[in-house]
Amino acid sequence: MWFTVEDGLTYLVGTQCTACRTVCFPPKTGFCPNPRCDGEQLNETRLSRSGRVWSYTNSCYPPPEPFEAAEPYVPITIAAVELDREKIVVLGRVKDLTVADLSVGMELELTSEDGVWLWTR
Amino acid sequence: MVVDAVILGAGMHPWGKWGRDFTEYGVRAAKDALAEAGIAWTDVQFVVGADTIRNGYPGLVAGSTFAQALGWTGARIASCYAACASGAQALDIARTRIMAGLCDVALVVGADAAPKGFFKPVGGPGDPDWLRFKLLGASNPVYFALYARRRMELYGTTQDDLAAVKVKNALAGSLNPNARYRKAVTAEEVLASPMVADPLRLMDICATSDGGAAIVLASRDYARRLGARDPVRLAAISTVTPTFPNTVLELPNFATDSAAAVPPPARPFRSAIAHAAYEEAGIGPEDVSLAEVYDLSTALELDWIEDIGLCGPGEADKLLRTGQTALGGRIPVNVSGGLASFGEAIPAQAIAQLCELTWQLRGAAGARQVEHARIGLAVNQGLFGHGSAVITTR
Numbered sequence: 001m002w003f004t005v006e007d008g009l010t011y012l013v014g015t016q017c018t019a020c021r022t023v024c025f026p027p028k029t030g031f032c033p034n035p036r037c038d039g040e041q042l043n044e045t046r047l048s049r050s051g052r053v054w055s056y057t058n059s060c061y062p063p064p065e066p067f068e069a070a071e072p073y074v075p076i077t078i079a080a081v082e083l084d085r086e087k088i089v090v091l092g093r094v095k096d097l098t099v100a101d102l103s104v105g106m107e108l109e110l111t112s113e114d115g116v117w118l119w120t121r
Numbered sequence: 122m123v124v125d126a127v128i129l130g131a132g133m134h135p136w137g138k139w140g141r142d143f144t145e146y147g148v149r150a151a152k153d154a155l156a157e158a159g160i161a162w163t164d165v166q167f168v169v170g171a172d173t174i175r176n177g178y179p180g181l182v183a184g185s186t187f188a189q190a191l192g193w194t195g196a197r198i199a200s201c202y203a204a205c206a207s208g209a210q211a212l213d214i215a216r217t218r219i220m221a222g223l224c225d226v227a228l229v230v231g232a233d234a235a236p237k238g239f240f241k242p243v244g245g246p247g248d249p250d251w252l253r254f255k256l257l258g259a260s261n262p263v264y265f266a267l268y269a270r271r272r273m274e275l276y277g278t279t280q281d282d283l284a285a286v287k288v289k290n291a292l293a294g295s296l297n298p299n300a301r302y303r304k305a306v307t308a309e310e311v312l313a314s315p316m317v318a319d320p321l322r323l324m325d326i327c328a329t330s331d332g333g334a335a336i337v338l339a340s341r342d343y344a345r346r347l348g349a350r351d352p353v354r355l356a357a358i359s360t361v362t363p364t365f366p367n368t369v370l371e372l373p374n375f376a377t378d379s380a381a382a383v384p385p386p387a388r389p390f391r392s393a394i395a396h397a398a399y400e401e402a403g404i405g406p407e408d409v410s411l412a413e414v415y416d417l418s419t420a421l422e423l424d425w426i427e428d429i430g431l432c433g434p435g436e437a438d439k440l441l442r443t444g445q446t447a448l449g450g451r452i453p454v455n456v457s458g459g460l461a462s463f464g465e466a467i468p469a470q471a472i473a474q475l476c477e478l479t480w481q482l483r484g485a486a487g488a489r490q491v492e493h494a495r496i497g498l499a500v501n502q503g504l505f506g507h508g509s510a511v512i513t514t515r
């Protein structure tokens with residue numbers, strides 16, 4: 001859900017209003033969130049595959065259910081990544097990197113695993 | 122002529138982890154507020170309950186739960202939920218009714234009994250609050266930590282600065298009999314506490330608590346008839362929403378709004394909340410004697426101080442380091458001890474903030490009294506975009 005994989009490349013799937021071009025992630029149905037737009041036609045659109053780290057953190061303790069934490073638990077890393085073209089910040093878990101590897105402004109790109117999108121270098 | 126709403130009484134059940142029914146905390150707080158107001162429960166014409174979603178059906182209709190526990194009187198009623206802003210919503214409903222001349226005196230109550238540990242999702246599969254745990258493992262502290270790291274990057278805030286916020290608030294809380302944590306702490310203790318969500322440690326993050334708070338509101342005429350001279354005035358309540366596109370990542374969202382088609386508003390959400398309250402009260406940040414801000418984390422206190430205009434962006438650290446936001450400083454922030462000393466009892470929190478402002482403006486805050494307190498501001502924010510700010514004047 002919310003992403004697609006083509007030729008080994010993962011793309012987030014959002015929506016774009018046909019009237020005002022506003023992009024949404026996660027995808028929306030029905031009504032454009034722009035208060036000055038009456039658009040009701042929101043088409044699926046692929047978002048940029050890479051962006052720059054807006055901020056990042058980790059979860060040193062296992063998050064509560066329904067998260068399926070590994071056992072033994074290894075802290076998960078989470079990044080908020082700013083997509084330049086869409087001017088949107090999207091959260092995602094980070095694959096194979098810890099907070100020590102990350103910095104604000106660093107470029108990350110999208111991948112996916114086990115049914116969820118992930119940011120990676 | 123617009124009717125003035127004034128505060129006749131404030132009451133709180135101490136915050137803690139008491140393990141009892143939330144109703145008890147709310148009723149205790151209500152009875153104390155009524156006693157302080159010098160009126161009987163049977164005098165109350167309108168009662169508003171701020172709902173709790175973690176305490177079954179009675180929590181979802183808190184107004185009637187409290188009213189029944191106090192004894193049915195036939196008073197009019199409302200119940201409302203707006204996450205952390207529930208208390209402000211409840212106050213606003215009561216205030217509006219008083220200002221409209223539909224009642225003279227109202228009781229507003231909020232109470233919670235919180236589970237241990239991270240808040241778990243409330244909704245089921247498909248609910249965004251459930252999905253953020255499922256897909257991201259993003260507990261509330263994860264969001265607080267993202268803001269904190271961003272702040273450190275933008276403004277050079279250090280972990281020592283964050284620890285200094287906790288030290289300041291713990292000292293204030295040690296003077297407050299209603300606080301859950303009443304022990305002063307050292308920066309070393311904060312820095313030695315376990316990391317929860319980098320860069321935030323356990324002692325940077327607010328706990329979840331049991332507690333209750335209540336306020337008796339009245340028209341100025343009613344207060345005068347009771348002989349209340351110079352009561353604290355409820356000068357403004359701001360309950361604004363964000364303006365599209367909201368470019369700040371909000372709990373429990375996966376992404377911000379996109380600013381590609383519409384440029385971001387001049388005033389981001391948190392500063393818009395305070396701005397609307399200032400406009401309504403006809404004052405500015407320079408007039409404020411003390412502020413209660415929603416310190417879900419130590420870093421967020423610094424953000425709020427800038428958002429409410431006590432200083433420019435990136436300057437809150439300097440105010441902190443020079444002692445200006447401490448008790449006795451130029452503009453004390455969170456002299457109640459803040460969430461750092463209370464922990465969050467969600468629907469009670471905005472009401473508790475108003476209790477503190479009321480006691481401070483009356484000069485009744487004891488060891489934590491701010492000298493010459495004339496104008497108080499409290500700010501807060503509910504999940505998904507519920508603004509909450511209150512201004513009191515004397």
